[in-house]
Amino acid sequence: MSGIVIIGGGFAGVWSAAAAALVRGESDLDITLVAPNEDMVLRPRLHRLVPEWSRVPLKRFLEPIGVSHLRAEVTDVDTEARNITADDQLLSYDRLVLAAGSRLARPAIPGSDLLYDIDTAEGAARLAGRLNGTDGARSVVVGSGFTGLEIATELAERGTVVMIERADTVAPDLGPGPRPQIEAALAALGVEVRLGTTLTAVDETGAHLVDGTRLEADVVVWTGGMRASLLTAQFPGERDRLGRLLVDRRLRVDGEIFAAGDVAAARADADHHVIQSCQFATPMGKAAGHNAAADLLDVPLVDFDPDPYVTCLDLGSAGALYTTGWERQVQLDGAQAKQLKDTILDVIHPPLDDAEEILRQAGQQSNGVSG
Ligand SMILES: Cc1cc2nc3c(=O)[nH]c(=O)nc-3n(C[C@H](O)[C@H](O)[C@H](O)COP(=O)(O)OP(=O)(O)OC[C@H]3O[C@@H](n4cnc5c(N)ncnc54)[C@H](O)[C@@H]3O)c2cc1C
Structure with a gap:
């Protein structure tokens, strides 16, 4: 068996890996995460301009849960032959999760x-x-x-x-x-x-x-806006104006392929698609990883069912703003919202070195911050 290959080591990629590992249990399913970087980068922390504070060693998340990390950049995807080219290696897959994120346009x-x-x-x-x-x-x-x-x-x-x-x-x-x-x-x-x-x-x-x-x-x-990874152009199916692949409720693009995070335009509710954010990338990763493994192991698949949409905007020494809903109704501002922003910037850091805690969180769909 070639197993599950996940492209990307951001919020969507690491939580896909953990959710797939949770479904795998004691079975011998191989799970490989392919990303060029040694670290996951917590992009929502970058505006504080302490770049080291945004880096998380992937090894300390993936090793405890038995997921291999191939440090390479994927350049080609052959969905007919079910393989990808990562640097000079050809890797085949039974199920693929695309989680290659976005880049500034x-x-x-x-x-x-x-x-x-x-x-x-x-x-x-x-x-x-x-x-x-x-x-x-x-x-x-x-x-x-x-x-x-x-x-x-x-x-x-x-x-x-x-x-x-x-x-x-x-x-x-x-x-x-x-x-x-x-x-x-x-x-x-x-x-x-x-x-x-x-x-x-x-x-x-x-x-x-x-x-x-x-x-x-x-x-x-x-700060002109983010566009989905160009790898999305190598997959079948429609893309939206941000270059994201349209996915169904189970985050399936087509056949053996799932997508999560900034590369995927999933429905958040009946009227809205998700926004490119770690708020959505994390639960999308969990659902896609679960479904990729469940599809192979004959376990029920889950629908992607995110928490209600919220935002928490940092405003420097003027505090922050916390809003709920798609109309972005302000619920908190000033110092109270800043405290919430600091809490969010803490909790987006994934657990490390602790398989039990990583797998426990992989089984939780909620981000714990809602209206
Ligand atoms: C400055 C800034 C502030 C933000 N603030 C917030 C916020 O406050 N709240 C919020 O919810 N969201 C925020 N976001 C958005 C959030 O960071 C992204 O939506 C989130 O990182 C998306 O996660 P992801 O896993 O889909 O992609 P990414 O985090 O982009 O990760 C993509 C991964 O894929 C890898 N990759 C890319 N191409 C390839 C390839 N060809 N082969 C192999 N691997 C590849 C990358 O190396 C990386 O590991 C912010 C973003 C920025 C830039």
Whole structure:
């Protein structure tokens, strides 16, 4: 038997591995996780600019539960022959879980290689390194979505910040619910917001905007949104505008293939698809891993049934905002929400070195934070 192969070692990948190991029990099913990195990266921690705090050794999660880690990057998937190419190795599978996550979509503008980001641990380390020892850093943050707001409010602690937004309102994708509190927090922190404008070029010391303005800056941070891994293009079936594969209630793409996390557009409820977030990637991983193993071992499959949607947005020294529902109704703000954000940033760290605890959590579908 070739067993289960999981592509990706983020939230979706590691929890797929653990859920598959839970279903496997004493049987001899092989489970292999393929990811190039030695560490899982807790991307929701990256805006705090302490990159080491976001790294989790995969070995200490996978070894105790008997899952092999192949450190390699998958370049090709042959769904007819049921194999993948990972670096120079050909690996066959009986069931495949695609959990290769997402990457920041970068703009094709002059100087784009000078842009900073907090998409990866390396990106956050580069930004933190540039800011170290810079008193009163001048930052330009491009984009006022979730990531833009979290990094802008963090950078406001270190100097001046100008936030650029193409739309004519701040945080357009978060809707009107939390906007008054967001605007108040940005004003309190002295973040200058420029609406209805875009970045056209970057140079060593500044940002150029579409209206001809040039802003002097030590760092220009791009937060333009995440796109699903390009590996999704190698699978059959439809993809959405973020490049995510459409999956059914059991997170099946097709035949022997399941997908979870930022590569998969699953229904969260009757009216909404999941948002690319660890909040959804974790339970999706658990459901996909369970189903991949259950399908092979003749055990009942489960439907993906996530907790109600919530957000918890860090706003630097202005606190945080906790919202519930798709209208994002504010339930907590200020210091109380900040305390909840800190708790969330703690609990997303997976348990290590403890097979019993890892498998116990793999069997829980709820994230424990809800409305
Ligand atoms: C700055 C920032 C802040 C965020 N804040 C929040 C938040 O507050 N709350 C929240 O819920 N979500 C947040 N998110 C989103 C969240 O981090 C992602 O939705 C989540 O990481 C998705 O998990 P994933 O496992 O699907 O993918 P990822 O975390 O992207 O992991 C993908 C894995 O696949 C591996 N991989 C990729 N390509 C290949 C390949 N070709 N071959 C082998 N392996 C491959 C990668 O190395 C990695 O191990 C934030 C994201 C960022 C960037």
